[in-house]
Amino acid sequence: MPVKKKTTVNLDALITREDFEASDETMNTASKISTLSVNDLKEGSGLFLASVRKPDFQRETADWGIDKVVRFITSFVNGEFIPAVILWRSQAGLIFVIDGSHRLSSLIAWVNDDYGDGQFSLDVFDGDVPEEQRIIAKKARERINSQIGPYLDYYKALTAKHPDPEIIVKARNLASRALQIQWIDGDVKTAERSFFNINQQAAPIDPTELKLLQKRKTPNCIAARSIVKAGKGHKYWHNFSKENQEAIESISETIHDLLFEPGIVRPIKTLDLPICDKSNNFLTLVYDYIRFINVGDSEKNDEDGTKTIECLKKAERIARLFSSTSPGSYGLHPILYCYSNRGNFRPSSFYGAIEFVKTITDKPPKLKLFIKNRKAFETFIFENDAIIKKMIDTIRRGLQSAKHISEYYFTVLELLDQGMSNVDVINALVKNDKYKKVVTNIPNSDLEITSPVFSSSSKSEVFIREAVKNAPKCSICGGILHNRSITVDHILRKREGGLGIADNGQLAHPYCNTGVKN
Structure with missing residues (x-):
């Protein structure tokens, strides 16, 4: 299955993070408010927004998609039931959100026109908001402005001479509408315990x-x-x-x-x-x-x-x-070691490749084996990509699969080092009790496709097959070169009088350039 891109709205910057324990020792006995109006959420319009915080250990406020943000703001504007936001006040007078961060942040986003790319977000990201975050923020703003209308339109309608009839009614109702608040009483430990208890019940937190x-x-x-x-x-x-x-x-x-x-x-x-x-x-x-x-x-x-x-x-x-241009980099190509032939990122393959890198770095004989057989090895793992998929599916996923994938790589390298062809390697793996189950009865992913239209994955696979076949290769080991890990090597070494002219240059992995030839 392809890995889904994160398409949620990043509202994390709208409530400042703070250490729970960053408070003085003076007990705060001031009375507590029971509701919040939208005006309390406007930057520069009240004391609440200047005092509200969320625990610095809280999950990123970025789990709601555009649809959910739109539905919530619509519900609030229409006066529908909204669960109370749970708060705790520290001894220093800071107000921490224990439950309801997404609800509160969605309203702050609407009131201040910041869906991940506004002034709050720019300040937190030092003016460098990630491009994907900007794109989603723009889409969110367009949807909300189209279906609900900007908060500023509601605000201006209250003083306009000829306001929009539909907006003025909602604006007047909005002026008296409030978000309910519940308070947690107790010290820092009580507040932290409450946070974990409440959030685990609402939506179990990933281990x-x-x-x-x-x-x-x-x-x-x-x-x-x-x-x-x-x-x-x-x-x-x-x-x-x-x-x-x-x-x-x-x-x-x-x-x-x-x-x-x-x-x-x-x-x-x-x-x-x-x-x-x-x-x-x-x-x-x-x-x-x-x-x-x-x-x-x-x-x-x-x-x-x-x-x-x-x-x-x-x-x-x-x-x-x-993979980098640093001296000694092996320049492993991600398409071979981290992605399927359809271009889907596989975390388990990534972890397996990291284990492989650690091993060849720590064990010189393993590195020598890899460099010697790299060309044939990379051809084999690309042409037999389905073996890795089945290994991940049948053995283990995630970090647990790392050692298995790395060991499989070294098994293949050792077989290739004996002069075996790809067919011979497959036959040898079938006879190996450790790999027999994952090598036999490999499913054909094309059998699952019934539509005459090329899917995005199918289009990617067509390109990847052709591109890998024609990709530039290292002139020293014959392995595939990654754009971000290419060096130009002197065919005739500089110390032997080689000049820096094109005819004396060849492409190579950084390690092959510095660690093999020299």
């Missing part, structure tokens, strides 16, 4: 995401969140020194670029693909990658950022070795 919330101050969690936002957005590392903050942001942006750029347009018409495709499990994918790279890493909180930086540097090193 990985729950760990990200509960272990939010550990190096792996901080690193994962920083990579997802390319070092931008809310700074979960804001308590560290300026030097460490800048290091985290810089390395995170680099890793994000190495793994996720350029973006993918479907159907696929280029082999210039990122190592990973962004999906609805984007944060989980990055966290699993970080955790996989930093096996055995301490789960203690990072007090000054040094452990997070160490964690990020390890992740950057592996990403560079995977």
